[in-house]
Amino acid sequence: MSFQAAGYSLTPALPELVLTVSAMVLLMLGAFRGEKITGLVTALAVAMLVVTGLVVLWLPAGKLTTFGGSFIVDDFARFLKVLALTGSAVALILSRGFLEEPSRRIFEYAILIMLSTVGMMILISAADLITLYLGLELMSLALYVVASSHRDDAKSTEAGLKYFVLGALSSGMLLYGASLIYGFTGTVSFAGIAAAAKEPTTGLVFGLVFLLAGLCFKISAVPFHMWTPDVYEGAPTPVTAFFASAPKVAALAVFTRVALTAFPGITSQWQQIVVFVAIASMVLGSFAAIGQKNIKRLMAYSSIGHMGFALVGLAAGTQEGAQGVLVYIAIYVAMTLGTFSVILAMKRNGQPVETISDFAGLSRTNPLLAFFLAMLLFSLAGIPPLAGFFAKFYVFLAAIKAGLFTLAVIGVVASVIGAFYYLTIIKVMYFDEPKGAVDPVRTELRTVLAVAGGFNMLFFIYPAPLITAATAAAKSLF
């Protein structure tokens, strides 16, 4: 294949190139045809995300590297890229309703999401600190803008601004950490760091802490989570759905890759950080969610808690743990997008309703919707035999096999506490007096809900494809 630039093979980066080019084409299309073409741009964006996913799968098998080893495509990257692309595509589909309103016909929205997705893919494939930062910033900059895409809304702009300022702070920390690591190891490539970092010197650990702090911010792990509830609540709901899915995939991917491939020599050091962050996230996510009245804020804490659970798998530091993380994030994306499709469907007289009490009696006004949401919430709470149970099962199993009993026990306790707020919603839906009918649900929301709900309910019958893929992906890291 003569697909080269400046002596580097471009084949491994082909999906990113496809997506970038198509984003630019769509940008041109929008720029020349104006806002009325928003619908078409969005549809094409979804199509291109799907095409990109196919390209990822089409790439030659095995481990591909390029750009002097700073860009890597392995099974791990393939798995997560497909997942991130799926998340982005579904999030875009969910935004259709939002973008249809005349005042909100922003064709840039789809393009920003495409570019953000390019960032994620680079992040997932990053094999050195420079690429990591590049991908991270590309992803984040698009996200800052998307967060405030509802330009007339104070809350939305506040959310974007808060996210931006804190994101900048976290980027600074990450960069500081990266430079310390470079200073103490003399290299930015993960493989090189792994070779150099055999001893936990103070400087190196300093760098590690700052680097991981920056990554923790992206996955909204405690104590770097503070932005999450405000941004989730303030941003338009489709954007929140997007925030909760694809970027989490990418950030968790790079977190896992950095920890496992760049610092295997000082595992016990980063393990301590991860354990602390995991416990703090699980506990705070569970406790704080109980106090929420707004469903989006609740989902914010829910996602904080879920990131904590996913990190339990990483804390194990084993291949099984990595596999657990991958299974977890995949199931998490399905559950979250399904749940958000219900939240988006909750409209009365054309106005979206967001408080939990608005779900009262949904079982009688729209039994199907209530049933699917109930199943998704049960799954989020980790109740067998739904998918969410298996997600937790794999990470806890890995933690226990790695001897992290305290972590596993705290995790289980936290998930019990967390079950409370999910069950509260179900109780409100099934036992409280109805508040009045909701509007008919849009087709695309119904489709997403059916797929996500079906996946959740039926996963236990045929889990093999996902588990096999996750096993292969985890294997490629070791």
Added chain:
Amino acid sequence: MIQAIVFLPLIGALVAGAIAIYGAHARNPSGDEMEHGDHGHGAHAHASDAHVHDDHGHDDHGPIEPPAAGSRAAEIITTALLLIAAGLSWVVLVDVGFLKHDARVVLFSWINSGDLNVNWTLRVDTLTAVMLVVVNTVSSLVHLYSIGYMNEDPNRPRFMAYLSLFTFAMLMLVTADNLVQLFFGWEGVGLASYLLIGFWFRKPSANAAAIKAFVVNRVGDFGFALGIFAIFMLVGSTDFDTIFGAAPGLTGKTINFLGWNADALTLTCLLLFMGAMGKSAQFLLHTWLPDAMEGPTPVSALIHAATMVTAGVFMVARLSPLFELAPNAQAVVMLFGASTAFFAATIGLVQNDIKRIIAYSTCSQLGYMFVAMGAGAYSVGMFHLFTHAFFKALLFLGAGSVIHAMHHEQDIRNMGGLKDRIPFTYIVMTIGTLALTGFPLTAGYFSKDAIIESAFVAHNPFALYGFLMTVVAALLTSFYSWRLVFKTFHGEPHDHHHYEQAHESPLTMLVPLGVLAAGSILAGFPFKELFTGHGVGEFFRDSIKNKPDILEEMHHVPALVAYSPTIMMIVGFVVAWLFYIRRPYLPVELANQHQGLYKFLLNKWYFDELYEIIFVRPAKWLGRFLWKKGDGFVIDGFGPDGVSARVLDVTRNVVKLQTGYLYHYAFAMLVGVAGLITWFIFGAGAR
């Protein structure tokens, strides 16, 4: 064949139960409770609560309600199966008793745990065969009788299911080959009696009686269970043959019980006897039996006269090889038996509820049986059990017929003169009374006389006491039995309204009465030799171990002793005739003169009140304490409620952290990083 006898009732119970469930569902698919069963109970419940015992309520058939679908089918199936089982039981009696075909039928293994190996085994020997006959005969007749008696009740399939279930449990009990299976049947009849006593579960007094029966029996069962444990500890097995084989080697052994070195066999037998006391309503644990009359009358006949209460007697007879080795335990058995015989009879003198009189009579007669057991004349006790089953079931069912005729009136003061209205019932009740009081040549005559003789000749510290008590009780029995007959059937009608409407019962009720009346006369003489005479050894063989020579000695008692029960019977009859036919004002005067004694007897020696103070109130207090303080305050407070309250506290504080200020958020991030760094530099991470 034995399998058929034991399991046909179970099949019947399951079929009738299925019909009951299906019928209840079909009748009331929504599952909502129907509003009924309230009228007519208010006053009754009140009376019961206030401990006014002279007017105890009425048998109640419930209001008219469409009967469950398939009621007739359930009745026919259960009754037919029971009749078959009863017929087979007589065949078994002949087969085992005379042709000596003892059998052990191992069904399958039940428990295999370490040293404990228990099989489901049906043991058929003469003792079992006698019980099979008693249980199945009475039970089948009660089934038949119930078809008529429960005619108006909407829940007949359920009733029939319970009856058959009870019968099955009782059959498991009598065919048990080990103590654990015996205990299974023991608890099974306990459950069935609970269900049957509380059959009219909408009646508060019936519920209370059911619970009382269950709880009092638990006290006995506690002892029984300890006894089983003790035997397992001593012998390492619960199989009867193994136990009996090992028993002679246990004499003189001691076991430590509550820090007290007791003779092993005596202690074990006493513990087992405690179970028997509960089931057979002996003195101190008798309180449940009279209250159990809240159940439908056929239940009283089946459970409280003929079968369940005799389980204790049967158990002692079954374990006779054990009791024979523990003379001290035998003395206790006789003490309690004699006390109960006397004590229950005194209460029976003044009761006014027709069923309660018979209930106390039952209690008293069970005392007789235990006297025989204590004397070591087990076959004699079994003989009384056998005959008593017929005439006591007859009396109960006869009483049911009276109640049926009187539209659920149970107070004998409101009866009188009924002999012209319900002559058949009158005749059979008279036969039953004759048998109960020991009129010569009736069934009771032979068995009761034998018991009194056995008490006289027993080598037992309480032999004289037992003899005197049983003789006095014979007098009392005669008096209260005839009092019942006279007040019910003779004299002037007291309630003209009911009297006018009184009617003879339907054929399904009269046939069992006739059969039982025949049994009350015929169950005595033909079996006399087999149970008390020279045929005992041949008939019972190994299944019972009588004290050597006791039967021989019984035949040589002084004539006065032999005739004493008959004399007492005549005296009792004359006094009753004097009191209730000749000079009806006498009892009233007597009661007024001896007000204290009268009240004492009327209130059943104040046992219920005593237990209320000693046990019930402290237990309720403890229960309330554990509920309010233990469960409510400690467990809920620090458990579920406390935890959830703390969770909410934490939540409140955590939510407060989320101020919305950007600099707070940034600060939190920096604190996080600083904390981690500090940890690695100074904390455990620095290692």
